[in-house]
Amino acid sequence: METRFIMPFMNSIKNVFGTMLKTTVGFGQPSLKSPGQISHGVSGIISFTGSVGGTIVVCMPLIVAKDVIRRFTGAIFEPDDPDFIDAIGELVNMIAGGAKSSFGREDVAISCPSVVMGQDHQLFQRKDQAIIIVPCQSEAGVFHTEIGLKVSQAAEKPKLAAAG
Amino acid sequence: MKVLLVDDSRTMRNIQKSALAEIGYTDIVEACDGQDALSRVKADTPELILLDWNMPNMDGLSFLKAFRVENKTTLVIMVTTEAEKSRVVEAIKAGVNNYLVKPFTPDQLNQRITETVNRRKAG
Numbered sequence: 324m325e326t327r328f329i330m331p332f333m334n335s336i337k338n339v340f341g342t343m344l345k346t347t348v349g350f351g352q353p354s355l356k357s358p359g360q361i362s363h364g365v366s367g368i369i370s371f372t373g374s375v376g377g378t379i380v381v382c383m384p385l386i387v388a389k390d391v392i393r394r395f396t397g398a399i400f401e402p403d404d405p406d407f408i409d410a411i412g413e414l415v416n417m418i419a420g421g422a423k424s425s426f427g428r429e430d431v432a433i434s435c436p437s438v439v440m441g442q443d444h445q446l447f448q449r450k451d452q453a454i455i456i457v458p459c460q461s462e463a464g465v466f467h468t469e470i471g472l473k474v475s476q477a478a479e480k481p482k483l484a485a486a487g
Numbered sequence: 488m489k490v491l492l493v494d495d496s497r498t499m500r501n502i503q504k505s506a507l508a509e510i511g512y513t514d515i516v517e518a519c520d521g522q523d524a525l526s527r528v529k530a531d532t533p534e535l536i537l538l539d540w541n542m543p544n545m546d547g548l549s550f551l552k553a554f555r556v557e558n559k560t561t562l563v564i565m566v567t568t569e570a571e572k573s574r575v576v577e578a579i580k581a582g583v584n585n586y587l588v589k590p591f592t593p594d595q596l597n598q599r600i601t602e603t604v605n606r607r608k609a610g
Contacts, residue, residue: 342590343502396498397505406497413496416541417589420568424588429573435495435543 328422328472329353329455332379335421336468339414340461344394351458356469362446364388365402366439367415371423373431374478377452379422380469381415385440387464394463402440412436418468428478488604489514491533493524493550494566495542499589503537503566506593510601521545525553533561535600538583540567540574548581555582562603566596 333350340348364384371377383391385402392410393399400407415436423431439446446469454471490512492500500517507515516531518524520542527533536554540547551563564585565578575586585603587596 339590342592396501409496410498413498416496417568420541420570420589423568424570429571433541433568435541 325453325470325473326353326455328375328426328470329457331422331425332418332457332468332470334425335418336459338421339417343414343417344391344461344463346394346462349460351460353455353457356454356456359445361443363442363444364440365408365411366444366446367411368437368439368446369415369419370434371419371431371472372434374428374475375423375426375431375472376475377472378469379415379419379472380446381411381418381466382469383411383466384464387461387466390463391461391466408438408440411438488512488535489516489531489533491516491518491524491527491531491536493518493521493527493536493542493547494539495519496539499539499566502593503596506596507600509593510597512600521547521550521553524550528554528558528561535604536561536563537566537596537600538563540565540569540578548578551578551581551583562607564599564603566591 337348340346362382365388367381369379388411392407395414396410419433423433452471454469457468459466459468490507492503492515494500504515516527516533518527522545538547547565562584564587565583566587566589568589570588578586585599587599
């Protein structure tokens, strides 16, 4: 499990929520996601490419997402409103971008965000990719972040060679 | 001063609009990606552009490079999650006048705009 990516995401979530929502976030114990685990509410997804590849997902129950968006935008949007989806996408974009900048790797790129909604939705994961779930507690409620990233083998080789 | 907001997120454009209103900028036009922005600059001739980097169709850097071929004077501030030093350098080389990393407070955005406009006036 690639634990080195946990702290950049915790720091970025704290920074985004603190700056844009004026709210604090606490974290629970990270754990491995079970294959086939169901998600509820809304999931914002960003892909990473380059020497670090994979995806990150921020999952929130709808009631939490509504309050997060209210604090973020100053407006109340229902889940069927395009602005609801847009706001979740932008929030996840900022979280991913903030974490990426602390990887210390200049060649990593992030995708535009995708948003999935539904009471019981399932996000499939690659068999060779462990996903770490980080529970998050904010004043808007409880949500979690799934981190499924790994350094490409090509990017690791020089380090291993240098280490002898 | 007419301002063009270029961001694929309507949420972010609305946040920027509110911040701009606080410092008296109300003449605002919007574009949802680089391609859209290229057509807007011809029709609306903005004096300041707030430009996101990661957007579908045409990203902010590609827009900036195309825009600067014909326009060297309009002020452009990159407002983006891209915080790596190499990205900032790339944007400066392409002709950006200032740079602001998301997330930001309204005060930080307004401060960056004011310093960019004042620098132009002084220069």
